Amino acid sequence: MSRQLELAEGPEGEIALALHRNAAAAGRKADELAAEAAAEFPAPEGIREVRAVGAYLNFAVDPVWLARRTFGLLARSGRRYGGSDGPAETVCVEHTSANPTGPLHVGRIRNSIIGDTLARVLRARGHAVTTQYYVDDVGRQAAMVTWIWARPPSEWPEEIRRAVEGSRLDDASERADVRYGRPYPAVSAYLKTHPEAAAEVGAITEALEAGRSPPRHREIARATLEGMMVSLARIGVTFDEFVWESSFLADGSVARVLEALRSAPHAVREENGALAIDASGRNLPKESDRIVVARANGTSLYVTRDVAYHLQKLARFPRAIDVMGQDHLLHARTLEVLLGEVGETRRPQFVLYQYLTTPDGGGMSTRKGTAVHLDHLLDEATERARAEVRLRWPESPPEAVERISQGVASGAVRYHIARVAPDKAVAFRWEDALSFEGRSGPFVQYAFVRATSLLRKSGSGGPFALDAAQLAALEELALVRAIARWPRIVAYVERTYHVHAIATYAHDLAEAFNRFYQQVPVLKAGAERESRLALVDGARTTLGAVLDLLGVPTLERM
RNA sequence: GGGCGUGUAGCCUAGCCUGGAUAGGGCGCCGGGUUCCUAACCCGGCGGUCGGGGGUUCAAAUCCCCCCACGCCCGCCA
Incomplete structure (x- = not known):
């Protein structure tokens, strides 16, 4: 009922x-x-x-009852309204985990934003959350970067030099992800037509998989990753831990996994000596019913190392959540089978999402040159915001313009990605991503600013007493109801991981506030002034709590 | 071929888990609103076979079956 x-x-x-x-x-x-x-x-x-x-x-x-109850709760929880101090779990949220081979592009950040928002929600609900970035420093992609940077640009193959001509090549002041990632597409193309070079990369890969690290490899990967984090920090995404894939080779845990798999219930030898797990009857596609976990030469595969990673993860975190593109679904199923084979009974939870595509529906790819870099998008958004701020507030100090523009840009981008259900493929369009109106981050930020401005001009620091009996206008009652809904929204997201519901709610709440703002005078009100200020204060607190979970900056003015 | 996902006005999207009263929003378009708390706002209008068909039900966007379209996956790559 x-x-x-x-x-x-x-x-x-x-x-x-x-x-x-x-x-x-x-x-x-x-x-x-x-x-x-x-x-x-x-x-x-x-x-x-x-x-x-x-x-x-x-x-x-009864609106009086609802208002008293809601504002009582609000007064106790403040900006943490909607949170919970129910039973806490120890949770790991792994997200982004992009290869450290160059600047982050927009196609990647759906993962980051879903993961980061989910981590924020779970934290708000009282869980002990650790966010992890799994760094693939072992595979072929990282090897390609190491290969090209093993010599100075002056000694690069002519074709690669030509492809990156005109760029600063050896500028150490340039951000590492941009610098080290620049030749990547050209290298990728070059290897297709130069088997001897591909063999060199192959040798690097083999060394990495055998647990050896070529010169500069680690340094380049680390610096590239740091550069990528600068981009993510611009949209409020940070990580508690970076877990290096190579560490599982170095500490022997991959070897232990292989040991366990050799004597696993369904272990089989392939004709050439490779080790596999017979997964027939495990609901994997027929072609995948042999999961190869070690090559004939004994080196491990990605999925094997992933088993080692997840064994460690599950030992530390009873609840481990992996955010990944839905193209990894089969990999996830394979991983589950292998965890069972080595006797692990726990399983990670997978949050899957569809990829962001280019407007024509193609994939965003650095190699194909179809990717839009996150920095580029944020720069563009910031530039548009700057123009807008100067227009509205001509005498604004430059540092305020910067702070607001960056906040608006970050909010617009985060909201734009967070607003759509992860199951839907989204085509990236500049005009949509850069919208500051309607169902957008700045729309919600603006409602927060309006509320802040009212309170500032009230001449009082509060707190304001709400006389619920004085609430009469439809817009006031609707706003109270909107505020009252928030805890249920957070609880829903905690249960379903559907973080986009926060974005939907954020717009609804901002809209309810805007209608109230339009229709109901506050500062000039008579006897109702105090109650209305209390309502504004409650709306502002709730908007702030919502924006906090979305990772959208709250601004005092815009 | 098999698996997963998606299909809601010109475009984008919520709702689907857990069936319920005229299917919510946004963009765009048309028309209004500032002597008053920031117009990144608000109000009104136009626009819908909820991909198609069948079934279950008093009742289906929602549950079941079939079909169509699109995306992704089905490597001793990651």
Whole structure:
């Protein structure tokens, strides 16, 4: 019944109960039953009136009761409103984990934003969350970067030099991800037509997989990663831990995994001596029913190292969440099978999302030159925001313009990515990503600014006492209801990991505030002034809490 | 061929888990709103076979089946 109540919440704040089922069970007509029930049903606490509308029983929520309850909770929790101090779990959220081979592009940040937002939500709900970035410093892609930078640009193959001509090649002051990543697409193309070079890269890969690290390899990967983190910091994404894939080779845990797999229940030898797990009957595609975990020469594969990583992760974190593109689904299933083979009973949880594509539906790829770099997008967004700020606030000090522009840009980008359900493929369009209006981050930020401005101009630091009985306007009641919904939204996201619901709610709340702001005078109000300031304060706190979880900066002015 | 996902107005999208009253928003378009708390706002209008078909049900965007379209995956790559 409580389920039906929530689902059927109407625009006037009433809660509706459909009586068809009850009527059928009682052999009655639904509308008659509703009328009868309305007459007899005593209004429970918080309900002002029980009324029959057709076959529905409508419970009108008492706005005074709702406002008192909501603002009581708000006063106790402040900016942590919507959070919880229920039973805490130890959780790991792994996200982004892009190869350290160059600057982050927009296609990657859906992972970052989903993961970071989820981590924020789980933290707000009281869990002990550790975010991890799994750094693949062992595979072929990292090897390619190491290969080209093993010599100075002056000694690079002519084709590669030509492809990056005109760029500063050896400028140590340049950010490392940009610098080291620049030749990457050209190297990738070059290797396709130069088998001897590909063999050299292969040798590096083999060395890495055998646990050896070529000169400069580690240094370049680390510096590149640091550069990438500068980009992510611009949208408020940081990590607690970086876990290097090579560390599982170095500490022997991959070897131990291989040992365990050799005597695993379904271990088999391939004809050439490779070690595999027979996964037939495990609901994997037929072609994948042999999971090769070690080559004939004994070196490990990505999935093998991933087993070592997850064994460590699951030992530390009872709840381990991996955010990954849905193209990794089969890999996830394979990983689960292998964890079972080595006797691990726990499993990670996977949050899958569809990739961001280019407007024509193609994949974003650095190699193909179809990627939009995160920095480029943020620079463009910041530039647009600057123009807007100067227009609205001509005498603004330059540092304020910068702070606001960067906050707006960051908010616009984060919101734009967070707003869509992860199951949907999203085509990246500049004009959409750079929108500051409508269903956007700045729309929500602006509502927060308006509320802040009202409180600042009130001449009082608060706190303001809410006299719930003075709330009368429809816009006031709607705003109270919107504020009251927030804890349920956070709880929903905690349960489903559907972080986009936060973005949807953020817009709804901002809209409710804007309508109130438009219709109801605050500073010039008479007897209701204090109550309205309290309402503004509550809306501001809630907007702030929502923006915090979205990772969208809150601004005092814009 | 198999698996996973998606299909909602010109474009983008929420709702689908857990069926319920006229399917919410946004962009764009048309028309309004500032002597008053920031117009990155608000109000009104136009625009919908919820991919198609069948089924279950008093009731289907929502559950089941079939089909179509699109994306992704099915390496001793990562």
